Amino acid sequence: MAIDPADIAICVSEDDTSDWGGSTSPPIVQTSLFAYPTFGALLEALKSEHTHHVYSRGQNPTVEAVERKLAKLERGDACKCFGSGMAAVSGVLMGLLEQGDHVVFVNQTYGPTMQLARHLERFGITHDLVLDLTVEAVEQAIRTNTKLLWFESPGTMTVRVLDLEAMAAMARNRGITTCIDNTWATPLLQKPLTMGIDVALHTASKYLGGHSDIIAGAVVTTAERMEQIFYQTFMLHGGILSPFDAWILHRGIKTLPTRLAQHGSDALTVAEFLRGHSAVARVHHPAFADNPDIVQRHLSGYSGLFSFELRDNSLANVTRVINGLQRFTIGVSWGGVESLVISPHRGTNAEALLRQNIPIGLVRLSIGLEGADLLVEDLDRALASE
Numbered sequence: 001m002a003i004d005p006a007d008i009a010i011c012v013s014e015d016d017t018s019d020w021g022g023s024t025s026p027p028i029v030q031t032s033l034f035a036y037p038t039f040g041a042l043l044e045a046l047k048s049e050h051t052h053h054v055y056s057r058g059q060n061p062t063v064e065a066v067e068r069k070l071a072k073l074e075r076g077d078a079c080k081c082f083g084s085g086m087a088a089v090s091g092v093l094m095g096l097l098e099q100g101d102h103v104v105f106v107n108q109t110y111g112p113t114m115q116l117a118r119h120l121e122r123f124g125i126t127h128d129l130v131l132d133l134t135v136e137a138v139e140q141a142i143r144t145n146t147k148l149l150w151f152e153s154p155g156t157m158t159v160r161v162l163d164l165e166a167m168a169a170m171a172r173n174r175g176i177t178t179c180i181d182n183t184w185a186t187p188l189l190q191k192p193l194t195m196g197i198d199v200a201l202h203t204a205s206k207y208l209g210g211h212s213d214i215i216a217g218a219v220v221t222t223a224e225r226m227e228q229i230f231y232q233t234f235m236l237h238g239g240i241l242s243p244f245d246a247w248i249l250h251r252g253i254k255t256l257p258t259r260l261a262q263h264g265s266d267a268l269t270v271a272e273f274l275r276g277h278s279a280v281a282r283v284h285h286p287a288f289a290d291n292p293d294i295v296q297r298h299l300s301g302y303s304g305l306f307s308f309e310l311r312d313n314s315l316a317n318v319t320r321v322i323n324g325l326q327r328f329t330i331g332v333s334w335g336g337v338e339s340l341v342i343s344p345h346r347g348t349n350a351e352a353l354l355r356q357n358i359p360i361g362l363v364r365l366s367i368g369l370e371g372a373d374l375l376v377e378d379l380d381r382a383l384a385s386e
């Protein structure tokens with residue numbers, strides 16, 4: 001696990017504290033509007049709200065403190081934080097696309113992102129989903145009106161890893177914009193912008209916040225593209241991050257390198273245990289991927305989210321194993337300090353899952369910070385047949 005020391009410094013310190021009055025954490029600037037000394041000065045500021053404090057639906061100093069950190073971590077020019085990961089997803093899709101455009105989603109994609117894509121059909125924006133991760137397969141899905149390639153890598157179900165460098169090069173040649181949902185890796189473990197990807201998107205509700213106590217999202221890209229998103233969707237959809245939630249996110253990022261190192265190594269220990277267990281058909285973790293060279297080139301480490309397949313993939317058995325776990329909380333989401341377990345199996349959705357190449361006996365774990373021994377012991381007991 002090699003986290004760049006430069007990134008640790010960005011997470012822990014390196015804030016611009018000039019306006020903080022000596023405070024070591026950013027002041028929570030809980031205001032809706034900002035006052036100006038003269039009407040002329042206000043009119044001047046209104047000409048470029050993305051660079052002035054006018055109204056907190058645009059820019060707010062507490063939110064900017066965390067945006068500066070995330071932009072630096074992703075090695076991008078500009079970051080905007082949103083009130084949720086989905087607000088960031090809608091901000092990008094609706095900010096960059098127009099009626100008549102086509103999007104290609106590559107790899108298993110977050111459910112609500114695909115639901116939004118279907119919703120956008122009524123505005124004349126169409127899409128395809130490609131699960132074959134070769135550049136050739138993606139190229140085949142490209143049409144003359146394809147404007148955006150949307151990646152999730154690693155994915156959050158079977159955790160497959162894409163060759164972003166090759167995808168970015170192919171898209172550049174064709175003049176197509178690329179965006180990645182980089183939530184699994186966080187900016188510490190994968191830096192898509194340095195590989196030629198145009199837009200990096202995060203839900204900060206997962207590892208960035210890290211304590212299951214906020215909903216937040218972020219987008220990092222060039223200043224020019226960010227300005228487009230700022231005026232076309234960010235300011236108009238109004239899906240902003242509140243100053244208080246930005247403050248919590250800022251605090252969470254300070255411990256991100258330490259948390260992530262622990263999540264990653266404990267998850268690998270648990271994944272290795274499961275790989276040797278007779279009740280488990282397969283473990284989906286990037287460490288065991290069938291494209292190790294791509295994994296090596298893209299990820300500088302692993303986070304704590306992975307999945308495994310039960311040999312007995314009946315709903316009854318999936319339910320038995322999940323209910324048998326005592327150290328894992330049953331619930332959606334991931335990336336917090338508590339270990340979580342969930343399965344996409346609903347008993348009635350086998351066909352839909354198979355269409356997305358998701359095995360029905362899949363159980364997904366988010367490894368928290370309880371310690372690997374405790375979690376292995378718990379899984380060992382829950383997996384043992386009655």
Ligand SMILES: *Cc1c(COP(=O)(O)O)cnc(C)c1O
Pocket residue numbers: 084085086087110152156181183184203204205206215216217333
């Ligand atoms: C959770 C999640 C989102 C949505 O983020 P919210 O903050 O819940 O809106 C988007 N992408 C991925 C991969 C996620 O796991």
